[in-house]
Amino acid sequence: MNRNRILEIILGAALVAATTAKHYGWINRAIPEAQIDAYVEVLAKQISTFSKGVIEATKSVLTV
Incomplete structure (x- = not known):
C-alpha cells in the first residue's frame, strides 16, 4: 500500500472489511x-x- 492509504487506515482507526483490505493490497486473499x-x-x-x-x-x- 502507498503511504497515503496507510495513513488513512491508521489515522482513520476504522475497521476495514476483508474485501476492501484485499482491494487495497493489504491482504492476499479473504478466506x-x-x-x-x-x-x-x-x-x-x-x-x-x-x-x-x-x-x-x-x-x-x-x-x-
Whole structure:
C-alpha cells in the first residue's frame, strides 16, 4: 500500500472489511472462517517440504 492509504487506515482507526483490505493490497486473499484451518494446513505442509536453503534465499530476496 502507498503511504497515503496507510495513513488513512491508521489515522482513520476504522475497521476495514476483508474485501476492501484485499482491494487495497493489504491482504492476499479473504478466506471464509470455516475454510481457514484447511487452507493454513495445506500451506504449512507445502512450505515444510522446502529445504532450509530455499526458504532462506526467498527471505533474503524479499527483505527490504
